[in-house]
Amino acid sequence: xAHTASLSQLQKPPWALVNGQLVRYEDVQIHIxxxxxxxxLSVFEGLKGYWxxxxxxxxxxxxxxxxxxxCRSAALLQIPIDFTYEEFLxxxxxxAEHLLDPDRDLWFRPTLYVTQGHWGEGTxxxxxxxxFSQQKDDPDPMRLGVSTWRRSPDVALPSRVKCSANYxxxxxxxxxxxxLGYDDALLLNDFGRIAEATGACxxxxxxxxxxxxxxxxCCLDSITVDVLQRAAVDLGLPFERRPIERSELxxxxxxxxxxxxxxxxxxxxxxxxxxxxxxxxxxxRQRYLELxxxxxxxxxxxxxxxxxxxxxxxxxxxxxxxASDGTSTDFAQLxxxx
Numbered sequence: 001x002a003h004t005a006s007l008s009q010l011q012k013p014p015w016a017l018v019n020g021q022l023v024r025y026e027d028v029q030i031h032i033x034x035x036x037x038x039x040x041l042s043v044f045e046g047l048k049g050y051w052x053x054x055x056x057x058x059x060x061x062x063x064x065x066x067x068x069x070x071c072r073s074a075a076l077l078q079i080p081i082d083f084t085y086e087e088f089l090x091x092x093x094x095x096a097e098h099l100l101d102p103d104r105d106l107w108f109r110p111t112l113y114v115t116q117g118h119w120g121e122g123t124x125x126x127x128x129x130x131x132f133s134q135q136k137d138d139p140d141p142m143r144l145g146v147s148t149w150r151r152s153p154d155v156a157l158p159s160r161v162k163c164s165a166n167y168x169x170x171x172x173x174x175x176x177x178x179x180l181g182y183d184d185a186l187l188l189n190d191f192g193r194i195a196e197a198t199g200a201c202x203x204x205x206x207x208x209x210x211x212x213x214x215x216x217x218c219c220l221d222s223i224t225v226d227v228l229q230r231a232a233v234d235l236g237l238p239f240e241r242r243p244i245e246r247s248e249l250x251x252x253x254x255x256x257x258x259x260x261x262x263x264x265x266x267x268x269x270x271x272x273x274x275x276x277x278x279x280x281x282x283x284x285r286q287r288y289l290e291l292x293x294x295x296x297x298x299x300x301x302x303x304x305x306x307x308x309x310x311x312x313x314x315x316x317x318x319x320x321x322x323a324s325d326g327t328s329t330d331f332a333q334l335x336x337x338x
Contacts, residue, residue: 011132011133012025013099014098014099018126018127019083019126019127020090020091020127022094025130030113030115034113040168041077041079041163042113042125043074044109044163045069045108045111046259046260047061047063047092047108047260048105048106048107048134049096049106049107051136052293052294053293056308056309057305057307057308058106058305058309059303059306060303061227061292061301061303062223062301063085063089063092064085065223067089069221070112070162073160074112076158076161077163078123079112079114079125080125081125089304091110093306095129095131096306097306099133103136104133105133105134106131107132107134107261108130108131109129109130110128110129111127111129112125112126112127113126134261138285141266141277142257142266142268143268144177144184144185144197145180145182145186146185146271147172147176147185147186149169149172149187150190150195151187151189151219152166152218153190159220162220170185173187184199184257190218191243192245193213193243194213194245194246194249196219196220199261202219202255202256203281204249204254204255204256205256205281206252210232210240210281210284211239211240211241211244212225212241213241213243213244214241222259224259224262225258227288227299227301228258228284230300231288231291235280235284252275253275253279254267254281255275255281256281263285265285266282
């Protein structure tokens, strides 16, 4: 089975956004000497937008929290940011207007690429936003293996920094998993406990409730897990964040992967140990999707509308003239026309 995230990356949308300007996707450029390439200096986010149940509103989940996490990642890697939250949100709206399909949701990937500077001097970064359509159907359950590769400790490469370099080991783990016939891999931390999957956090469930590792176990500070915790409490399901030993994972009743793009994808097997597909995680997934399609505000989940089609019909606007060389303009021009 193709991994959900891979399905997105295999797409080639017509447009991307570079520092607030629409650019043809195939024309986005980064110089080969940029530290984004020579030293893997880039940080990114993944945001997902959903059509409401009525199909009249397309809204993105928790954009401010994603913006703030992007800023924290950039600060920890000493990458300057020169745009505001309002400019960030305006860019998402512009891209959504030109890429949306009324029958599919949309996943955004804003990435800060370090394009100028040397060893921390004169550093400047370009914000490139790409977006990929996502089907509304439930993903297939996944089969996982525990990888021989480990998640790096906080003193080596902090997992709370959502940067490209952090996914090198994830790539190796996923290659290993595919070679062994699995869909994805789980990574342990230096203590031999569960950290996360290659691109999502791990949840387990048994008679005591739902559990997931805290960030101190070398997993991402997940916005999706926060929303799932609120949904679990709303359903009356015990939910805790604590270390999870490998043997506890293998003996759990249920297992799932949680992330912006994965939402809550059920797991059928880890290393030959099988899990129920009709328990509390299935209920939690259904509740999460209900929240994303318009009920989230009741639990304090921020859903910011980007596109409205109250007449039940919407089509993408004509694209403005876009730079063919991927050069950038400032966000002020974008806001003036939004």
